[in-house]
Amino acid sequence: MFKYFEPNKIFSITSKAPKYVLILFVIVLTIGLVESLVLSPEDYKQSHSVRIMYVHVPAAWITLGIFSSITLLSVIGYIFKIKNFFLISKSLAPSGFIFCIIALVTGSIWGKPTWGTWWAWDARITSMLILALFYGIYLLAWRIYHDKDQVFKVTSIITIIGIINVPIIKYSVDWWNTLHQPASINILSKSSIHSSMLFPLAIMTAAFALFSLLIFLMKYNTELIKIKNKGLDRL
Amino acid sequence: MITEFLNMNGYGFYVWSAFTFTLVNFTLLYAVIKIQYVREKEKFVSKFGTLNSEQASFAKLQSINKEILSNSSNI
Numbered sequence: 001m002f003k004y005f006e007p008n009k010i011f012s013i014t015s016k017a018p019k020y021v022l023i024l025f026v027i028v029l030t031i032g033l034v035e036s037l038v039l040s041p042e043d044y045k046q047s048h049s050v051r052i053m054y055v056h057v058p059a060a061w062i063t064l065g066i067f068s069s070i071t072l073l074s075v076i077g078y079i080f081k082i083k084n085f086f087l088i089s090k091s092l093a094p095s096g097f098i099f100c101i102i103a104l105v106t107g108s109i110w111g112k113p114t115w116g117t118w119w120a121w122d123a124r125i126t127s128m129l130i131l132a133l134f135y136g137i138y139l140l141a142w143r144i145y146h147d148k149d150q151v152f153k154v155t156s157i158i159t160i161i162g163i164i165n166v167p168i169i170k171y172s173v174d175w176w177n178t179l180h181q182p183a184s185i186n187i188l189s190k191s192s193i194h195s196s197m198l199f200p201l202a203i204m205t206a207a208f209a210l211f212s213l214l215i216f217l218m219k220y221n222t223e224l225i226k227i228k229n230k231g232l233d234r235l
Numbered sequence: 236m237i238t239e240f241l242n243m244n245g246y247g248f249y250v251w252s253a254f255t256f257t258l259v260n261f262t263l264l265y266a267v268i269k270i271q272y273v274r275e276k277e278k279f280v281s282k283f284g285t286l287n288s289e290q291a292s293f294a295k296l297q298s299i300n301k302e303i304l305s306n307s308s309n310i
Contacts, residue, residue: 011299048243052253106253218268225275232282
């Protein structure tokens with residue numbers, strides 16, 4: 001089954017896809033921005049500051065999703081010796097890191113009018129900061145180590161240690177007393193967020209997901225060309 | 236009305252800062268990745284140009300190399 005993931009086979013798709021993903025991203029983002037800044041209602045308690053949620057929450061969701069995917073791909077790649085899975089993981093990391101920074105900074109901006117402070121060392125914020133550090137270490141490892149086997153091993157270890165932090169981020173609001181409110185959106189039970197706010201949130205999440213797909217495809221193509229450059233040197 | 240929209244009940248600074256920070260980061264990341272892509276592709280094309288005819292025809296056996304050289308791989 002893994003032979004279908006071979007770079008030579010999928011490059012014809014990944015090289016053409018970015019321009020279509022970019023167009024779709026711009027369309028969805030435009031709709032999302034209009035929905036979140038103009039059409040969605042203000043909150044009865046937080047007033048217009050609630051609009052920060054439309055960038056903060058999708059960024060947090062996507063950075064967690066990307067780190068989980070990187071870990072899964074690294075572990076499978078290491079066990080079954082699939083180099084392409086490491087290439088996919090490496091290509092996913094830049095957007096994951098940026099989304100983590102966006103979640104932290106927009107959270108900080110949201111914190112000032114809501115809690116009266118830019119920063120607090122509460123469980124959710126601290127664990128998100130730790131996630132950003134893991135992303136940073138992961139990206140740094142790819143720059144430091146040049147031996148393939150070594151970098152595969154090191155990045156796998158980093159993600160395995162880092163993944164322990166992901167459930168801590170998710171359940172920190174339930175396990176400890178934090179400034180953060182418990183989750184308003186639940187997949188298995190009824191969400192406490194109104195549909196007029198849920199819709200723009202869904203649109204912005206889709207836009208952010210498309211952006212991470214776009215960055216992933218561009219980075220993946222760059223990495224493939226880099227490999228092919230080395231191949232030409234050997235001719 | 237525009238001032239009211241920008242002011243957002245006194246929360247305008249926070250809301251616009253958050254959205255601006257997000258969009259600026261999107262633009263910067265896109266630009267950085269695009270520059271990396273263009274550089275690698277240019278490097279590939281110039282290296283391919285230095286190959287002799289035998290090496291070039293051998294390299295062209297791989298479909299991925301042909302794809303990189305073609306215009307279709309432009310982002």
